[in-house]
Amino acid sequence: MTEHPLEIFRFCPKCGSQDFEIHNALSRHCSQCGFTFYQNPRASTAAFILNSKDELLVATRGKEPAIGTLDLPGGFVDNDENAEEGMVREIKEETGLIIDPKTVEYQFSIPNVYRYSSMDIHTLDFFFLCRVDENVEVKAADDAANLQWIPLNEVYVERFGLRSIREAVHRFLAQNC
Template identity: 75%
Template sequence: MKDHPLELFHFCPKCGSKNFEIHNALSRHCNDCGFTYYQNPRASTAAFILNSKGELLIARRAKDPAKGTLDLPGGFVDNAETAEEGMVREIREETGLEIKPDRVEYLFSIPNIYRYSGMDIHTLDLFFLCHVEDGQEVAADDDAAELTWLPLREVYVERFGLKSIRQAVHRFLARNC
């Protein structure tokens, strides 16, 4: 399991025992207290936001990983939140847009590895399509340094910094151009 996130954990998070051993490819088990810790992927979201002109809202990343590259608005789903609720929240935080959860359409998912704080976080990236009403202003905030509306013919996959986002944009453009 070289380079696997479980390699970083050597003590049981419940009792602190060093008797915390590899159980299988996704877990460690404490032989003292019986606790089993599973390392499952984190759910994250990303949005293809289209306006009435058919333009896509593109963000420029304000933070690492891939700071300065293009991205789609999105982020991690919080505890006790549906993927749609997380998508709506992330859109509001990064763009200022108010999207109703019933205007969020699930498209597809892509497994990913997101490097954060020196650790590879396995994620399951959920991609959504959102349509916005005319007249809504966008304002970059949180993880977005800037926002731009682009016609789909001007969206270039290689300008996106994160692997799963590049894959998703390629897939989206293949379906919609």
């Protein structure tokens, strides 16, 4: 059983008080300074990038968790970005592709728990569809150790290492194959 994210915070991040108690399932409250800390999910994105031959661009994870397994390009949305901007930035960082945010099509979202630095990070993963020409050049960078184009009928869900990505790929294939 994993530890609830609020359990690791023992002191108020604003005043340092030890009177930082569980307020409800999503927050802790400091009785000294009145600060309430909410544990809300972090926004994350992943892209189904299809070329004109209906091949899906997949990455091989270069870092933990699930190093060496398949993944979709994506990552965390930064402060002051909307989900589409975060998706476009992550695609560029991991693949070198430049995608117009106006062409990114929202598909669905999945709540997730992402294990990072020995902590469970609750995320809300937003999935998008991007279409590109078949001759675009991609280059693995950042978290991606390798990139490859796979025909949709040869995409095997069990090769994807992260639970929400597997669930998303399964759902996407069911809708598009």
